[in-house]
Amino acid sequence: MTATKTAGPTEGSTDEPFVHPALFYRGEEEYLDGTVPFIREGLKVGHPVAVAVPGPNLTLLRDSLGGDAASVHFLDMTDAGRNPGRIIPRVLRAFADAHTQTHVRIIGEPIWAGRSSVEYPACVQHEALINPAFEGRDLTILCPYDAERLDEDVLTDAYATHPVTISGGSRSTSPSFAPGQIVDRYNRPLPEAPATAEPQHFGVDELPVVRRFAVARGAELGLSGVRLDDLALAVAELTTNSVVHGGGFGSLRIWAGDSQVVCEVRDRGQLNDPLAGRRPAARDQRGGRGLLLVHTVADLVRIHTGAEGTAIRFYLGGC
CATH class of the missing domain: 3.40.50.300 (P-loop containing nucleotide triphosphate hydrolases)
Known part of the structure; x- marks a missing residue:
């Protein structure tokens, strides 16, 4: 040195x-x-x-x-x-x-x-x-x-x-x-979700159902207004990514953390680009904004990706 x-x-x-x-x-x-x-x-x-x-x-x-x-x-x-x-x-x-x-x-x-x-x-x-x-x-x-x-x-x-x-x-x-x-x-497996946060499984046909579930559960946990809209946007983006890029299906969990709502989406896809979601989207870019939008609205995003798939967990305060 x-x-x-x-x-x-x-x-x-x-x-x-x-x-x-x-x-x-x-x-x-x-x-x-x-x-x-x-x-x-x-x-x-x-x-x-x-x-x-x-x-x-x-x-x-x-x-x-x-x-x-x-x-x-x-x-x-x-x-x-x-x-x-x-x-x-x-x-x-x-x-x-x-x-x-x-x-x-x-x-x-x-x-x-x-x-x-x-x-x-x-x-x-x-x-x-x-x-x-x-x-x-x-x-x-x-x-x-x-x-x-x-x-x-x-x-x-x-x-x-x-x-x-x-x-x-x-x-x-x-x-x-x-x-x-x-x-x-630091690409570490995420801590286990609470046992009470049962997974909601989805494929393309279940996307509307799982998104309505997330919004209803978020409201029960105390989110409202803009924060509830942020939850709806983030869940829509991540569940769509699971269907399009994560093997066609995934699972969603949602629970209450310390003054936060925590939401996790898992699928069988692999996130091979560590900078995904961290690049500003080009004006003429079509698609590719999902994870960027999640980072924009969430208070924290944790990601683990590996051979068995990818877990994306985001946190929203305001509850």
Whole structure:
């Protein structure tokens, strides 16, 4: 591993247009030292800059930037990135694709101390998938990690998902960068559904029945209004995918989680593209939007795929 002192995450990285460093910080001072110069250097040379971090850090950066904050696109990651599966298409690609004529700088902090163990596998897979999603793009995505509050396993994974790390002002090449291994490692079987969530089996003829069942059950569990509409949309997309791409049939379960409704669709198909559902759909694209729509409306999506088939589980709050 080589380490050098650096004034900013992009210094010495001109060989590759896409740069994806992890910033390990301890306390507010290190956080600001690693992010504010990155933002101001970008603004100085005319780079569009976006910041998508959790609310407290968002406020901290806004206040520290002063008048420069007006030139930065801010997003609260606890909202925009609540579901890690929508960060690439709805946050990172949305900003980068709007500025294709110049280098773009983004600070994205998708993993914070409040993330649950249920969310984390989707978070770390997202970090790994940033690399193939943006390979060759003229873009820097800086990802801060709170080294004081996050578990050691999370920091270890950050070395595997980022080719470069920054800590204490020193920039290093990661000795364990292996994003593909992370995607595979966290492709784990999902925890068992409650025994009370009996599977509703369906083929093409049962699609209307199973969709009505899901909406009725969602309403019983406390969903209403837009959230019930989101459930109906997600179930329609996933059950259609099962019939078209998953062997012609599947099963659906739905149950109450912690202040959430949880819905799972299983079929015999295999999801061989880890970036499926994470690419924005082209304007002239016909079909292929189902999983993207599920990621858009859900608070979390967990996926396991293997030789026996695929399970997609999504979570909706608001109940």
